[in-house]
Amino acid sequence: MPLRYLTAGESHGPALTAILEGLPAGMPLDEAKIAADLARRQAGAGSGDRMAIEKDRALILSGVMEGVTTGAPVALQIVNADHANWKGRAVPAYTTPRPGHADLASAVKYGYDDVRPSLERASARETAARVAVGAVCRTYLETFGISVAGYVTVLGETEARLDGLPLAERVARARRSEVQCPDPDAAAQMARAIEAAKSAGETLGGVLEIVATGVPAGLGSHVNWDRRLDARLAHAVLSMNAIKGVEIGDAFANARRTGTRAHDAILPGADGLTRRTNACGGVEGGISNGQPVWLRAAMKPIPTTRKGQDTVDLATGEPALTYYERSDVCPVPRAVVVLESVVAFTLADALLEKLGGDSIREMRARFDTLRRATLEDVRMSGKPHVFWP
Numbered sequence: 014m015p016l017r018y019l020t021a022g023e024s025h026g027p028a029l030t031a032i033l034e035g036l037p038a039g040m041p042l043d044e045a046k047i048a049a050d051l052a053r054r055q056a057g058a059g060s061g062d063r064m065a066i067e068k069d070r071a072l073i074l075s076g077v078m079e080g081v082t083t084g085a086p087v088a089l090q091i092v093n094a095d096h097a098n099w100k101g102r103a104v105p106a107y108t109t110p111r112p113g114h115a116d117l118a119s120a121v122k123y124g125y126d127d128v129r130p131s132l133e134r135a136s137a138r139e140t141a142a143r144v145a146v147g148a149v150c151r152t153y154l155e156t157f158g159i160s161v162a163g164y165v166t167v168l169g170e171t172e173a174r175l176d177g178l179p180l181a182e183r184v185a186r187a188r189r190s191e192v193q194c195p196d197p198d199a200a201a202q203m204a205r206a207i208e209a210a211k212s213a214g215e216t217l218g219g220v221l222e223i224v225a226t227g228v229p230a231g232l233g234s235h236v237n238w239d240r241r242l243d244a245r246l247a248h249a250v251l252s253m254n255a256i257k258g259v260e261i262g263d264a265f266a267n268a269r270r271t272g273t274r275a276h277d278a279i280l281p282g283a284d285g286l287t288r289r290t291n292a293c294g295g296v297e298g299g300i301s302n303g304q305p306v307w308l309r310a311a312m313k314p315i316p317t318t319r320k321g322q323d324t325v326d327l328a329t330g331e332p333a334l335t336y337y338e339r340s341d342v343c344p345v346p347r348a349v350v351v352l353e354s355v356v357a358f359t360l361a362d363a364l365l366e367k368l369g370g371d372s373i374r375e376m377r378a379r380f381d382t383l384r385r386a387t388l389e390d391v392r393m394s395g396k397p398h399v400f401w402p
């Protein structure tokens with residue numbers, strides 16, 4: 014794995030930190046670009062009050078000199094403004110684990126005396142650090158004309174109608190929508206559903222779609238399980254809080270189709286081989302095929318609900334209702350940029366692996382030799398194959 018990152022930090026601790034290692038030298042990087050993605054993570058319908066407290070900015074602490082990467086690890090820090098409100102405060106013990114959160118499982122695993130150490134780290138506040146990392150990875154991808162964008166297709170029981178709507182229009186409309194949904198009718202219904210859930214003390218989940226364009230053929234590999242691009246994307250997507258399902262391309266619809274209707278026919282095109290469809294989501298045999306890489310992710314309704322849920326008070330052993338502390342109602346719209354970020358990391362990692370080299374200059378020369386396979390690139394001799402003679 015040429016590119017790697019770690020994050021550290023608690024939800025109400027002093028700061029979140031991320032270290033990203035493996036970026037090439039010579040890539041211009043500025044904090045404003047990271048700030049723009051962080052702002053997207055803070056906006057949208059269904060957000061809790063915490064987002065009004067934070068004004069996320071990532072400080073670049075290392076790996077960048079005079080605005081350009083040096084090849085050294087990039088350390089990023091996001092200060093938690095809310096820390097000042099919690100520092101030194103005595104808070105009641107939190108002993109009523111929320112179903113669906115890490116509370117009970119982590120208390121059993123780590124032997125916590127209350128669930129606060131768990132919720133401080135399991136909190137999706139950590140995803141701010143991932144968005145900062147993702148923004149850096151996007152900068153790298155954009156150097157080579159690759160972009161990653163997403164939108165909401167389902168929220169609660171409302172599904173967007175997107176048939177025939179080109180990707181650029183989907184993304185442009187989603188950015189104008191407070192629920193990140195390109196279908197205005199569905200978006201209005203989604204916004205109403207969030208308000209209704211809020212009044213009822215409930216939360217809502219949804220489905221998000223992410224599309225990466227400009228991805229060259231040849232990222233990932235079929236030769237071993239951990240090199241398959243689809244598996245790496247699924248790992249990244251499922252590593253995100255509250256994401257419980259992932260679908261590469263038309264995976265679930267394909268499961269109901271016959272073989273001849275499920276696959277993307279290979280056709281001779283004017284300037285090379287071409288496809289009419291992209292049901293495989295741009296990945297075949299664990300390798301990108303030059304088509305847009307696209308996937309869907311299912312996000313569950315988040316576990317903190319104002320309406321109490323059945324649990325057991327671990328201090329008394331008695332049945333109890335969950336305790337409510339400030340929370341989102343539906344972070345599905347805010348999750349779009351987080352999901353884009355983890356996908357951007359995975360693609361940046363796979364591209365770095367493909368290109369090799371230590372500087373953007375070296376990589377650019379290599380990248381220019383990559384393109385969608387033309388017939389000439391893959392022309393075969395037609396000679397019979399002799400197996401292990």
Ligand SMILES: Cc1cc2nc3c(=O)[nH]c(=O)nc-3n(C[C@H](O)[C@H](O)[C@H](O)COP(=O)(O)O)c2cc1C
Pocket residue numbers: 061113114115135136137140253254255256315316317339340341342344347348351
């Ligand atoms: C952007 C974002 C915001 C979230 N906000 C909350 C929240 O306010 N309250 C909550 O209970 N869960 C929230 N979650 C989900 C929890 O972090 C998650 O459900 C929890 O850590 C348990 O992990 P799991 O659902 O992946 O099993 C959020 C998730 C994301 C992606």
